[in-house]
Amino acid sequence: MKKNFASVLACCLALTVAAPAAFADNAPIKVKYSVTYGATGVQADGAHAFADIIKECSQGRLEMEFYPSSQLGDKASTFEGLMAGTIEMTECAASDLSVFNDIWSVFSLPYLWDSDMQAVNTVNDEAVRKVLEADAENNGFKIIAWTAIGSRSVVNSKHPIKTVDDMKGLKLRCMEDPILAEAINAMGAIGTPMPASEVYTALQQGTIDGTDHTPANVAANSWYEICKYYSLTEHFTIPDPVFVSKAWFDRLSPENQAALIEAGKKFADKWNNEIWPSANEEGLKILNEKGMEVLEVDKEQFKAKVKPFVDEFLADATDEQKEFYDLLVNTRQKY
Numbered sequence: 001m002k003k004n005f006a007s008v009l010a011c012c013l014a015l016t017v018a019a020p021a022a023f024a025d026n027a028p029i030k031v032k033y034s035v036t037y038g039a040t041g042v043q044a045d046g047a048h049a050f051a052d053i054i055k056e057c058s059q060g061r062l063e064m065e066f067y068p069s070s071q072l073g074d075k076a077s078t079f080e081g082l083m084a085g086t087i088e089m090t091e092c093a094a095s096d097l098s099v100f101n102d103i104w105s106v107f108s109l110p111y112l113w114d115s116d117m118q119a120v121n122t123v124n125d126e127a128v129r130k131v132l133e134a135d136a137e138n139n140g141f142k143i144i145a146w147t148a149i150g151s152r153s154v155v156n157s158k159h160p161i162k163t164v165d166d167m168k169g170l171k172l173r174c175m176e177d178p179i180l181a182e183a184i185n186a187m188g189a190i191g192t193p194m195p196a197s198e199v200y201t202a203l204q205q206g207t208i209d210g211t212d213h214t215p216a217n218v219a220a221n222s223w224y225e226i227c228k229y230y231s232l233t234e235h236f237t238i239p240d241p242v243f244v245s246k247a248w249f250d251r252l253s254p255e256n257q258a259a260l261i262e263a264g265k266k267f268a269d270k271w272n273n274e275i276w277p278s279a280n281e282e283g284l285k286i287l288n289e290k291g292m293e294v295l296e297v298d299k300e301q302f303k304a305k306v307k308p309f310v311d312e313f314l315a316d317a318t319d320e321q322k323e324f325y326d327l328l329v330n331t332r333q334k335y
Helices: 002-018 042-057 075-084 094-099 102-108 116-123 126-138 178-186 196-205 215-220 254-289 299-316 319-332
Strands: 029-034 062-067 089-091 141-147 152-156 171-174 190-193 210-213 229-236 240-245 293-295
Touching (some): 062 254, 094 126, 102 126, 116 126, 116 141, 126 141, 126 240, 126 319, 141 254, 171 178, 178 229, 215 254, 229 299
Parallel strands (some): 029 062, 171 210, 229 293
Antiparallel strands (some): 152 229
16 A cells, blocks of 8 residues: 555656646635545634635635545545645544554554543644654645644444453454554454445445444434434544645745645644634534433553554564654644
8 A cells, every 4th residue: 555655656646747737826825625534523613713714815816626535535535635745634533644654553552542632732742743744745645734633532333331251252443544444453353444435325224234434423414313322432542634735735835835824823723722622522412312222331451452453563563653643742732
């Protein structure tokens, strides 16, 4: 997978250098924002707010066009588009970038953080940010914001999950990352990587028994229509980078580059401190109103269950992964 993306990157950058597209003098520069999440819900609300911020910071010179629900392709296609400069911007889980460099797989480890804001503050720390921004730019991306997206908990249609033993045999969708699937397996369930766009239908058809996400996103995706049980395992906490095509960014004027970076900072502040906290609280309220059983669990049981998996991951990790893990663990203590 990494080799394929590296080949695509080389071709895309060669094409970009050979034939850069010129920006029109007067028309606003379009910023196509391609994401896998849906057209409604808190993340969509955030995207619309981001569009306003980009327009304001650039004084109308930049204009974001929102493409939700994988309209421009799945994550792999979007990454290729960014490398080629044909798609300008996206957002994804930090772990998704492991297709380019294994250090990003560290974000897939369960119970790495105490909270989503601890994760965001850690990746925004100068020492960590320097490593991640350098790697992203090496692969054709420029990170302009980090957003908290909560902690994922298990939603399922079969039975209540109160103890880790209740996970046994459940077929649970996870994001398309093998480490995430293995972590789900370590809890006793069956991790099933699947694109986000297929989850609702897979739940309806019984292809999967459940999935994991935050209260706000469970509500936004209406999974309460199919699944009765939501257990607050909070096992994965993975921050989302918002990033743009470096090939495209490098062709912007210094004035527009500065405006976009400023917009990213303002959006991150608005999202992390206003939009997301209230949305997650509202999401939990909606789940209760819709009749879901929202269940507390003994998270220490779950942490103990996955510890051998985490230990094995670190034992087999590359030196670069181990170094990055140590950097995160040491830095998170400040937050």
